[in-house]
Amino acid sequence: MPRDSTATRTRILDAATAEFAEFGLAGARVDRLAERAGANKQLIYAYFGSKEALFDATLQRHIEQLLDAVPFNAYDLPAYAIAMFDFGIEHPQLLRLLRWHMLERPGELARLEQTIGSTARKVAALAEAQAAGRVDNTLPPGELLAVVLGIIQAIDDPTPEALAVRRESVAAAVRRLVTPAD
């Protein structure tokens, strides 16, 4: 692909990230998106095929960052949970993109090859930490991971004070879940 074409694709994907994060798949308008990208609407369809395919390409572009920007540490899940919480606060656009995707493309995220690989690595690390007696084994490792991710959910339109309190609560809750029972 010639260099200017790559640059145009990148510009379209950046504009698509902003447009989809704000309005979701159904609410996004390709003509508004084209204007944001400074690109021709027909070119967008030529590159990506459809609004739906562009939506998927946008998530695909950010999925690795969403899954693995925060290094996973099975032996210190409270620290991992706090780092993920902070990542969500610092990247509200990526978080919104993920939430739209779960509403408008149910099941797609779990089917992505990156999600499957990343989850499998985390679950294997947790199983090892459980086998070593370092992490409580009441829950199967995949379930423990899902529960921790549920706890991390950001707050709806929070104040800085509410965020600081929730950050502490996330760490305390996860600590209670993973500390092995005597």
Add this chain to the structure above:
Amino acid sequence: MPRDSTATRTRILDAATAEFAEFGLAGARVDRLAERAGANKQLIYAYFGSKEALFDATLQRHIEQLLDAVPFNAYDLPAYAIAMFDFGIEHPQLLRLLRWHMLERPGELARLEQTIGSTARKVAALAEAQAAGRVDNTLPPGELLAVVLGIIQAIDDPTPEALAVRRESVAAAVRRLVTPAD
């Protein structure tokens, strides 16, 4: 309001619930909604003012059910969590409506009078259970409630087997959180 007008409003709100649950605020189309309701598009605007106001009216209509359909029991949070989990599975449309609302009207839900009242009652009951030593007091009561609600999140496009496993995990995780430390 004459009876037929009340019936028409109800029909519009039912159609709006279906339309918004499927497409969200930005993606909903008032003409499609009017067709679902068998009502005139102009009449919808006359009754509700705007698509945004109709979206809010739709949540308003279901908010009490969403908040209080499951009786809150501060002394048995694992059972409450399972009942809420089951409610979400049985009412996927209401859950989607709530999620769209959080994406497209951030902060609105927390500002609703019903949410404020319902949350205050739950937090007071939890504080009492903590003071009685029946619920662990590591987390402030409002934070414990938020963490439990995070754990209940339904799974993205689940199989029946995955749901059954998650249901058990929700109960086990909440039990660990609320059991007082010795």
